[in-house]
Amino acid sequence: MKYNIKTISIALSLGCLSLVQNSIAQTKVNPPFRVTAESFADLQILRYQVPGFNELNLQQKKLAYYLSEAALSGRDIIYDQSGKYNLLVRKTIENIYSTYKGDRKTADWQKFKTYAGRFWFSNGMHHHYGNEKFIPEHSYSYFTKLVLNSNLKGFPINKAETIPAFLNRLRPLIFDPKFQPKLVDQSPNIDNVTASSNNFYENVSQKEVEDYYSKFDTKGQAPSWGLNTKLLKQNGKIVEKTWKIGGMYGPAIERIVYWLEKAIPVAENAKQKDALQKLVKYYRSGDLKDFDEYSIAWVNDTESRLDVVNGFIEVYKDAIGKKGSFESVVSLKDMEATKRLEAIAKEAQWFEDNSPLMPEHKKKTVKGITAKAITVIMESGDAAPATPIGINLPNANWIRQDHGSKSVSLTNIVHAYNLSSTNSGVLDEFVFDPAVKARIREYGNLSSDLHTDMHECIGHASGQINPGIDNPEKTLKNYSSTLEEARADLVALYYVMDTKLIEIGVMPSLEVGKAEYDSYIMNSLITQLTRLKQGANLEEAHMRNRQLNAMWVYEK
Structure with a gap:
């Protein structure tokens, strides 16, 4: 993995502007593309270009747009998978960033911006490589000032919750290094499930997880059991919450499916269309056998210029390697x-x-x-x-x-x-x-x-x-x-x-x-x-x- 962030809109807008330049402007040489953008904390943000995009026909560009919107529709999923409280903290950060009425030129404001940037980059409050929780360099008292001088109606406050109570609820989430200290903890001789702060499991131990899945048949063409579920204990009973329409992450998956269904009529060929239809079927059913059928159809689509990965794919964020994190890559x-x-x-x-x-x-x-x-x-x-x-x-x-x-x-x-x-x-x-x-x-x-x-x-x-x-x-x-x-x-x-x-x-x-x-x-x-x-x-x-x-x- 490398430190990179997307600035596709900039790269594409340069190409669009060239269509309306006058003859004098067309003789002007464009400056070299600058790959480096901003730096903060231990991050160097990079920009990248998308060569070949302007060669696509209108139908292909529509397909790329619909698939890109489907990709972006899963943003909330990865934040929630990476930590139970990440969406709460992210919405708080973004409301402050958008509405804070105080002085934005102070050293403390720069520290807040750095924390916000790190949070956005890591899709949560844990370092994307080290997995350790990072803490703002400004004080809790300054954070209180940020909240009180922002749009109070924009915060994710519970019904009847006061601002002081809201701040007390947030304090350990953001400022306590001992609360959920590691996203993934693979240290030996510990319970790797309970030691990890991801949101794949709740109120269950590693042994309980292993015992639960040991009952599933994993031979031959068996699905990757547990790939698209959260495992938790409710009223003393272990249950799975499936990530699908009508299940956990239902609203986000509905938006993903909306854009995938827009993409199907402009698919490049029958095989690509078949793969997208099977992906939609899987998101509706949550059945991992449907996911395997989609995966086979996706592998068989070798002729399309455009391609997409979309789903709960890699298991790196799960200490015991079962739960798939949402991801999407749209490409040509x-x-x-x-x-x-x-x-x-x-x-x-x-x-x-x-x-x-x-x-x-x-x-x-x-x-x-x-x-x-x-x-x-x-x-x-x-x-x-x-x-x-x-x-x-x-x-x-x-x-x-x-x-x-x-x-x-x-x-x-x-x-x-x-x-x-x-x-x-x-x-x-x-x-x-x-x-x-x-x-x-x-x-x-x-x-x-x-x-x-x-x-x-x-x-x-x-x-x-x-x-x-x-x-x-x-x-x-x-x-x-x-x-x-x-x-x-x-x-x-x-x-x-x-x-x-x-x-x-x-x-x-x-x-x-x-x-x-x-x-x-x-x-x-x-x-x-x-x-x-x-x-x-x-x-x-x-x-x-x-x-x-x-x-x-x-x-x-």
């Missing part, structure tokens, strides 16, 4: 950059056959790996503002084995990230050897792209579980996500020094592989730690996986 195919991924995907069987896996873990026939580079149009939920740079879906192992998967690289996101890091000074600070520094400068962007491509396209899509062995989230529990990411990274690292990549034309020499080894070790052991507070534990799955791999090498 990057035709030129896709050639590199297609060259890799074409050789998927060769990579599988020649991998160092035990023979029984190799797929005899690799099916349906669709690899492409995409240009992101819109991201929301768990995919924003801290965006992935690569995606491989679906996550269900049986669908991947029987029907295949889609692996994508988010090229305009990667491009923005590469531009921002060019003059960051990291290489000068952390690389001692001039030859290594020169190699990373020359090949670092390509090596990073190749690693992402191999990680998503070959890594996640490789291998198979032994017959009779249950799903990893059940057998590996809170280690499942980290070990899966580590496995995918190791596949990429294994092949990035293979001349096969030169043979198929995706890299010029093994110097690219060496650059990736240098960068990977440096990032895993040192530079990724700058995203965390000193002394903090690694909790995010990708960060844990990188250090797991690199520390093994270091200790050897």
